[in-house]
Amino acid sequence: xxxxxxxxxxxxxxIIPPSKSLSHRAIICASLCMEGESKINNIIFSDDIxxxxxxxxxxxxxxxxxxxFILVKRNNIIANNIIDCNESGSTLRFLIPLSLVLTNxxxxxxxGRLIDRPLDVYYEIFNxxxxxxxxxxxxxxxxxxxxxxxxxxxxxxxxSSQFITGLLFALPLLNGNSEINITGALESKNYIDLTxxxxxxxxxxxxxxxxxxxxxxxxxxxxxxDYSVEGDFSQAAFFLAANALxxxxxxxxxxxxxxxxxxxxxxxxxxxxxxxxxxxxxxxQIPDLIPVVSVIAxxxxxxxxxxTNAVRLRLKESDRLKAISIEMNKLGASVKETADGLTIxxxxxxxxxxxxxxxxDHRIAMALAIAATKCKNPIILEGYQSVKKSYPGFWxxxxxxxxxxxxxxxxx
Numbered sequence: 001x002x003x004x005x006x007x008x009x010x011x012x013x014x015i016i017p018p019s020k021s022l023s024h025r026a027i028i029c030a031s032l033c034m035e036g037e038s039k040i041n042n043i044i045f046s047d048d049i050x051x052x053x054x055x056x057x058x059x060x061x062x063x064x065x066x067x068x069f070i071l072v073k074r075n076n077i078i079a080n081n082i083i084d085c086n087e088s089g090s091t092l093r094f095l096i097p098l099s100l101v102l103t104n105x106x107x108x109x110x111x112g113r114l115i116d117r118p119l120d121v122y123y124e125i126f127n128x129x130x131x132x133x134x135x136x137x138x139x140x141x142x143x144x145x146x147x148x149x150x151x152x153x154x155x156x157x158x159x160s161s162q163f164i165t166g167l168l169f170a171l172p173l174l175n176g177n178s179e180i181n182i183t184g185a186l187e188s189k190n191y192i193d194l195t196x197x198x199x200x201x202x203x204x205x206x207x208x209x210x211x212x213x214x215x216x217x218x219x220x221x222x223x224x225x226d227y228s229v230e231g232d233f234s235q236a237a238f239f240l241a242a243n244a245l246x247x248x249x250x251x252x253x254x255x256x257x258x259x260x261x262x263x264x265x266x267x268x269x270x271x272x273x274x275x276x277x278x279x280x281x282x283x284x285q286i287p288d289l290i291p292v293v294s295v296i297a298x299x300x301x302x303x304x305x306x307x308t309n310a311v312r313l314r315l316k317e318s319d320r321l322k323a324i325s326i327e328m329n330k331l332g333a334s335v336k337e338t339a340d341g342l343t344i345x346x347x348x349x350x351x352x353x354x355x356x357x358x359x360x361d362h363r364i365a366m367a368l369a370i371a372a373t374k375c376k377n378p379i380i381l382e383g384y385q386s387v388k389k390s391y392p393g394f395w396x397x398x399x400x401x402x403x404x405x406x407x408x409x410x411x412x
Contacts, residue, residue, distance in 0.1 A: 004379075007372060007374070007378065013252060014252065016231035018231060020046065022232075027056060027070070028094060029202040030225070031072055037072065039071055040229065044391075082108075084111075092110060095108070097171075125153065148170055161189065167180055169195070180216065187284040187285060189261075202225050246373075277303060287316070290342075293305075306343055311340040316363075323359045327359075332350040332352065355380040355382060365386045
């Protein structure tokens with residue numbers, strides 16, 4: 001199935017969906033509270049959030065769902081020891097350390113690109129602490145057996161902050177104290193701050209010595225908390241980018257005092273408004289913004305954008321550097337792939353009239369939808385259903401704002 005998207009600027013009001021990053025974290029924290037029940041408001045059951053909910057149920061949580069909130073408490077009943085993470089990297093990397101605290105043996109499975117996404121950081125920990133594990137030549141499924149010990153954990157900072165978050169969730173539950181030492185450059189550090197802030201709301205306190213060193217006191221207990229998930233700047237970025245390109249959308253439900261790292265989209269848009277001839281954007285802290293920032297860059301006439309420190313984008317749901325350059329160029333953009341980023345020469349408009357593919361990547365699909373608003377001709381988007389991973393209502397919202405789309409069967 002494909003989607004025909006006709007050029008049309010967007011206009012109106014939209015309630016931005018809840019933060020996926022904060023939803024994962026709140027669900028996990030609430031699931032670890034030994035007494036009482038937590039209510040988490042403003043939940044959207046995307047594929048990734050569904051994976052975390054089902055994973056925490058297997059690890060002993062009782063989660064009752066309504067249309068837009070969940071009730072969470074522990075029952076300590078381990079239903080089985082197989083957790084299907086679907087395509088959610090957050091679910092996989094957050095739950096691996098917890099499984100070593102909550103159960104003696106667990107198997108993690110997944111689909112799509114998740115099977116290949118690196119877990120070497122955990123493999124090194126398993127080897128260091130004599131935790132048994134089996135993989136399929138380093139890939140999923142992963143079977144682990146053993147217990148997470150207290151100690152000092154040295155974690156590289158330039159692979160994924162998700163490994164650090166996974167350990168932060170688990171280590172306070174142990175009987176003794178632990179430390180996390182981050183080595184090398186630390187990327188996506190704002191996601192660690194989101195983790196610490198959410199855990200604090202559930203009465204878990206981590207001592208942040210500095211950005212690279214954390215002291216984790218043992219024998220802590222998560223305490224129940226009613227929590228409302230704020231709007232997601234990662235998703236709002238697509239509509240804010242559309243505004244930068246001529247649309248007029250009022251984004252509701254955002255907390256402009258948020259510590260979400262992807263709030264940086266506001267500063268990036270401001271930077272483009274200055275009409276500079278050349279702009280450099282460091283992707284190390286904002287990898288999820290790069291697909292839609294690339295769309296803005298492609299449509300800023302007489303401006304060259306250099307996106308750097310973006311090599312991690314090759315390990316996402318798609319190789320996003322390759323996906324952006326190939327698919328945007330099909331629309332008439334000038335995007336050159338580099339070893340660790342992109343060089344983009346801005347144009348006044350895009351020709352369109354082409355068939356593009358999301359490569360089963362939700363952020364590529366949504367970025368191409370925003371690019372379509374500035375094309376001269378309609379485009380055909382293959383793999384548009386990939387938005388279910390994070391934003392299942394995206395196409396409904398897109399049409400509500402005036403976007404014109406038609407589903408095609410077999411490209412016709």
